[in-house]
Amino acid sequence: MSLAHRPRRTALYMPASNSRAVEKARGLPCDVVILDLEDSVLPDLKSAAREAAVAAAQTGGFGRREVVLRVNALSTPWGAADLAAAAEAGVDAVLVPKISSAADVEAAEAALAGAPARTRLWVMIETCAAVFAVAEIAAAAKRTRLSTFVMGINDLAKEMGARMPPERTPFHAALSLAVTAARGAGLSALDGVHNEIDDLAALEAVCRQGRAFGFDGKTLIHPSHLEICNRVFTPDPADVAWGRAVIAAFDAPENAGKGALRVNGRLAERLHRDIAVRLVAVADAIEAEA
DSSP, X not given: OOGGGSOOSEEEEEETTOHHHHXXXXXXXXXXXXXXXXXXXXGGGHHHHHHHHHHHHHHOXXXXXXXXXXXXXXXXXXXXXXXXXXXXXXXXXXXXXXXOSHXXXXXXXXXXXXXXXXXXXXXXXXXXXXXXXXXXXXXXXXXXXXXXXXXXXXXXXXXXXXXXXXXXXXXXXXXXXXXXXXHHTTOEEEEOOOOOTTOHHHHHHHHHHHHHHXXXXXXXXXXXXXXXXXXXXXXXXXXXXXXXXXXXXXXXXXXXXXXXXXXXXXXXXXXXXXXXXXXXXXXHHHHHHO
């Protein structure tokens, strides 16, 4: 499966220090499991969590789920050791927090030099500096293993001194800029977590907002959020059907060289075929995993 077409509707954080939680993640309906060494792990448990995360990744058993290891920032006492361990863990990706510049991406890349080629680099967009450097950060993908942006709205709110209303108005600019920069560089983009664990109506609303912004999916902190997030970020059957029709229309020999067509009563341009190819590929991947 192409990395660009891989479903990432739900990326569930699990504290690497909690072996029961990690074992549970092996059977949950999420697309991505993020073994967390950062926010969910207390300082005196960092070293043990690191060892547990590497062991869990190497043991496997996560099935079709991507396994991502979130390390501590390089500026912390644990960051260098985390990245060294991550390079040997064989995970699908390493998620690095507190990225604020292309130089930070390159530092993480250097620390992962010994990792397998398939191990990708994901970065958190969660600082004020990062918001104003998203294009520069995304462009670093050309010379690194960077593949995905992950929003960190909690940390961004703290740094901004902003409140977090349900509609997330203070963060609209950051969300839009991050998705725009990611797409411009061919990267995936995941929305930040929803803090209100029991407010599922608000969760659905914020998922729909994230999808409207263009995110591929959402990071989560609780398994009870999986059903809603999976449902919202799964392509609509009607959109998939129209996408298939668009692809078929442009691929028909009689339409070779045409830039625009009428498909089921709607205008379709070549750009709509490009959108349809990705949409249908993601939908097919989700159906194959069901």
